Amino acid sequence: MSGPSEFKPNNPALQWIERRLPILGLMHSSFVAYPTPRNLNYWYTFGAILSMMLGVQILTGVILAMHYTPHADLAFKSVELIVRDVNYGWLLRNMHACGASMFFFAVYIHMLRGLYYGSYKEPREVLWILGVIIYLLMMATGFMGYVLPWGQMSFWGATVITNLFSAVPYVGESIVTLLWGGYSVGNPTLNRFFSLHYLLPFLIAGVVVLHVWALHVAGQNNPDGVEPKTPKDTVAFTPYATIKDMFGVSCFLLFYAWFIFYMPNYLGDADNYIPANPGVTPPHIVPEWYYLPFYAILRSIPNKLAGVIGMFSAIIILCFLPWLDSARTRSSKYRPLAKQFFWIFVVVCVLLGYLGAQPPEGIYVVAGRVLTVCYFAYFLIVLPLLSRIEKPRPVPNSISEAILANSGKAVASVAVTLVAAGALLLGSLGDARASEGTDKPPGNKWSFAGPFGKFDRGALQRGLKVYKEVCSNCHSLNYIAFRNLADPGGPGYTAAQAAAFAAEYKVKDGPNEQGDMFERPGRTADYFPSPFPNEQAAAAANGGKAPPDLSLITKARSYERGFPQFIFDFFTQFQEQGPNYVDALLQGFEDNPPEGVTVPEGTYYNKYYPGHAIKMPKPLSDGQVTYDDGSPTTVAQYAKDVTTFLMWTAEPHMEARKRLGFQVFIFLIIFAGLMYFTKKKVWADAH
Amino acid sequence: MNPDASTIAAGAPIEVDLSPVAEGQDIKVFWRGKPIYISHRTKKQIDEARAVNVASLPDPQSDEARVKSGHEQWLVVIGICTHLGCIPIAHEGNYDGFFCPCHGSQYDSSGRIRQGPAPANLPVPPYTFVSDTKIQIG
Ligand code: FES
Numbered sequence: 001m002s003g004p005s006e007f008k009p010n011n012p013a014l015q016w017i018e019r020r021l022p023i024l025g026l027m028h029s030s031f032v033a034y035p036t037p038r039n040l041n042y043w044y045t046f047g048a049i050l051s052m053m054l055g056v057q058i059l060t061g062v063i064l065a066m067h068y069t070p071h072a073d074l075a076f077k078s079v080e081l082i083v084r085d086v087n088y089g090w091l092l093r094n095m096h097a098c099g100a101s102m103f104f105f106a107v108y109i110h111m112l113r114g115l116y117y118g119s120y121k122e123p124r125e126v127l128w129i130l131g132v133i134i135y136l137l138m139m140a141t142g143f144m145g146y147v148l149p150w151g152q153m154s155f156w157g158a159t160v161i162t163n164l165f166s167a168v169p170y171v172g173e174s175i176v177t178l179l180w181g182g183y184s185v186g187n188p189t190l191n192r193f194f195s196l197h198y199l200l201p202f203l204i205a206g207v208v209v210l211h212v213w214a215l216h217v218a219g220q221n222n223p224d225g226v227e228p229k230t231p232k233d234t235v236a237f238t239p240y241a242t243i244k245d246m247f248g249v250s251c252f253l254l255f256y257a258w259f260i261f262y263m264p265n266y267l268g269d270a271d272n273y274i275p276a277n278p279g280v281t282p283p284h285i286v287p288e289w290y291y292l293p294f295y296a297i298l299r300s301i302p303n304k305l306a307g308v309i310g311m312f313s314a315i316i317i318l319c320f321l322p323w324l325d326s327a328r329t330r331s332s333k334y335r336p337l338a339k340q341f342f343w344i345f346v347v348v349c350v351l352l353g354y355l356g357a358q359p360p361e362g363i364y365v366v367a368g369r370v371l372t373v374c375y376f377a378y379f380l381i382v383l384p385l386l387s388r389i390e391k392p393r394p395v396p397n398s399i400s401e402a403i404l405a406n407s408g409k410a411v412a413s414v415a416v417t418l419v420a421a422g423a424l425l426l427g428s429l430g431d432a433r434a435s436e437g438t439d440k441p442p443g444n445k446w447s448f449a450g451p452f453g454k455f456d457r458g459a460l461q462r463g464l465k466v467y468k469e470v471c472s473n474c475h476s477l478n479y480i481a482f483r484n485l486a487d488p489g490g491p492g493y494t495a496a497q498a499a500a501f502a503a504e505y506k507v508k509d510g511p512n513e514q515g516d517m518f519e520r521p522g523r524t525a526d527y528f529p530s531p532f533p534n535e536q537a538a539a540a541a542n543g544g545k546a547p548p549d550l551s552l553i554t555k556a557r558s559y560e561r562g563f564p565q566f567i568f569d570f571f572t573q574f575q576e577q578g579p580n581y582v583d584a585l586l587q588g589f590e591d592n593p594p595e596g597v598t599v600p601e602g603t604y605y606n607k608y609y610p611g612h613a614i615k616m617p618k619p620l621s622d623g624q625v626t627y628d629d630g631s632p633t634t635v636a637q638y639a640k641d642v643t644t645f646l647m648w649t650a651e652p653h654m655e656a657r658k659r660l661g662f663q664v665f666i667f668l669i670i671f672a673g674l675m676y677f678t679k680k681k682v683w684a685d686a687h
Numbered sequence: 688m689n690p691d692a693s694t695i696a697a698g699a700p701i702e703v704d705l706s707p708v709a710e711g712q713d714i715k716v717f718w719r720g721k722p723i724y725i726s727h728r729t730k731k732q733i734d735e736a737r738a739v740n741v742a743s744l745p746d747p748q749s750d751e752a753r754v755k756s757g758h759e760q761w762l763v764v765i766g767i768c769t770h771l772g773c774i775p776i777a778h779e780g781n782y783d784g785f786f787c788p789c790h791g792s793q794y795d796s797s798g799r800i801r802q803g804p805a806p807a808n809l810p811v812p813p814y815t816f817v818s819d820t821k822i823q824i825g
Pocket residue numbers: 768769770771772773787788789790791792803804805
């Protein structure tokens with residue numbers, strides 16, 4: 001993007017265009033002929049990874065928006081319908097939701113890379129500041145996107161974050177009203193967030209163009225922090241950098257696909273599968289993992305205004321980095337002290353992230369304060385001081401000289417540290433899902449667990465029977481239609497069987513030509529009717545609290561896995577907290593509560609229910625439901641079957657997801673291998 | 688981007704009948720999308736609220752100023768934590784009042800902040816007694 005290019009296309013038609021709009025020359029000079037330092041390592045491929053992620057997010061987002069309804073009463077349902085009924089809707093949604101996390105994961109590595117190699121230093125200050133602006137826009141976009149599914153965490157996250165602005169003196173309240181478009185978070189808020197969530201990514205794309213432009217003017221920094229001097233120091237962008245980026249991107253895609261196909265809910269919060277309820281605040285409000293360090297800073301400052309200022313300045317301070325760190329040596333490779341402090345800083349950030357997910361009590365608050373001080377001290381004390389007192393090691397004269405003295409060992413250890421740190425941060429959310437003072441449900445062997453898990457058809461059919469004869473007296477199953485019973489990957493009924501099943505139900509329809517409502521037998525397109533006409537009736541008939549809908553219950557319930565278990569869960573693809581909990585709850589009733597525990601009147605003691613006092617009486621007893629296939633008619637078997645059935649209702653496309661995941665993995669591994677060998681071949685003569 | 692006319696219209700005053708609320712109980716009504724706690728305080732709660740040294744409070748305000756005289760037993764507050772807007776739980780915490788589960792703010796039986804990060808007391812919405820057992824909020 002700098003200066004006129006000598007590029008001349010051979011094709012006369014292209015020449016004609018090129019004379020009028022030199023776009024091909026621009027492309028050629030920016031992405032083909034552009035010289036990149038020869039010594040770039042794989043940390044430098046994250047720029048390409050981020051561009052790809054932005055593309056993926058925009059593409060999946062545009063398609064999702066075609067099916068999404070931004071209305072407080074319909075948003076939650078429309079997201080569920082996307083996942084259930086839209087062709088490959090589950091894939092789009094997982095790509096978009098996990099994609100946001102991957103985007104942030106990549107941007108954090110990209111930023112730390114810049115920090116380590118001093119990429120913000122003269123003459124790249126503007127490049128760096130543009131990056132910080134992109135990061136801020138990303139945070140806003142991510143936050144508004146998280147509000148759109150309109151679950152409990154969406155709603156309360158929106159409430160807490162918008163209320164941050166009420167800390168502004170004098171005009172705070174008016175700003176908050178302006179954000180809400182009402183007197184509290186509600187439908188107008190959802191509408192404007194949807195509009196902005198659609199707009200901001202395009203702003204990001206615009207700033208990315210500026211970012212890349214600034215990069216191509218100043219040239220890329222490199223791990224040794226010395227500017228290229230002779231043509232020997234650089235290689236052409238294409239094919240050298242392109243192929244390296246391709247390999248980096250394909251490795252990253254493998255990581256991304258692990259989440260999309262096998263762990264789509266690992267990074268999310270179970271509470272967000274409960275529709276937003278303005279009357280009930282969840283016990284722990286936890287933002288998405290990528291905001292946790294800043295959330296920890298906010299909470300560790302006991303004054304509201306100061307907390308908000310602290311949180312925002314933790315980000316804004318990055319803009320001043322080029323002037324806070326005035327050391328002449330760029331790369332921390334040659335700065336022994338700066339290098340150590342850099343790693344301490346990384347650890348501080350990860351720990352802050354961990355604390356952000358913990359309840360704000362006792363030791364966590366103290367630790368949060370100490371780490372907040374460390375965070376700011378790094379920028380305000382350590383970096384300015386180091387640039388004055390540190391004695392850097394001699395920097396090589398040129399890039400080629402640095403390559404000759406190459407030491408590639410560091411990279412591996414850095415990679416290991418970062419992966420460990422990342423895993424800790426990623427998983428810290430798992431700790432926040434609370435069910436305090438409650439026994440952990442015992443693990444269970446589920447046929448649907450693991451990368452090749454499938455539903456047990458027999459269990460699904462038996463579970464449906466249990467639901468129909470027992471649960472459905474109080475619990476609705478709103479998102480399941482009778483036609484779903486014949487869907488592939490489901491209980492395995494034929495369309496005729498599903499129709500016969502539907503016909504046993506009476507469904508209210510109308511109004512007819514006389515204007516009256518009437519009842520007719522169910523059709524396959526109908527949804528399971530609810531036992532109560534509305535939520536108030538359900539609550540009134542059940543002691544003041546409506547029994548929850550069961551369609552999503554196995555995804556909406558969870559329990560704390562604890563450290564370090566949640567890290568292992570990532571590798572073992574453990575996703576079965578919900579089923580374990582539901583299964584345990586159904587078996588956890590005890591007629592005689594343990595010594596010293598009394599439960600309030602109208603409630604029952606349950607070992608696994610948070611707080612132990614549950615409004616639901618023991619629903620299942622031995623022999624209650626007859627099975628035709630000879631399975632034991634015990635509570636344990638009922639619980640297992642109905643839990644399997646409810647796992648299917650929560651995730652009807654699970655089998656398709658895991659099957660496609662396997663194919664994608666095979667493809668990506670082969671693709672990454674090809675890229676790797678091509679890269680080797682291309683670079684063979686460059687070293 | 689300020690609230691539109693229909694939103695404002697929906698925020699008109701509402702009337703609440705207090706007769707079903709027994710002593711020691713409270714109800715939650717929604718006004719302008721905000722939960723309003725109406726608690727029928729016990730003698731003990733009122734005495735506790737009046738016994739504290741007002742000057743020692745983070746947001747000094749006497750209990751008398753927060754209720755309507757002649758109707759001391761009724762506390763009407765907006766149930767939105769002044770920290771970051773969660774809904775505090777009634778009858779919890781150390782002060783016989785409200786406890787916010789989000790970041791641990793505690794309010795007393797007059798809805799005044801006593802402990803935690805919240806800077807201010809639970810606000811009292813504009814309301815009047817239409818009769819002895821009926822109030823109008825707004
Ligand atoms: S919102 Fe209540 S303490 Fe933070």
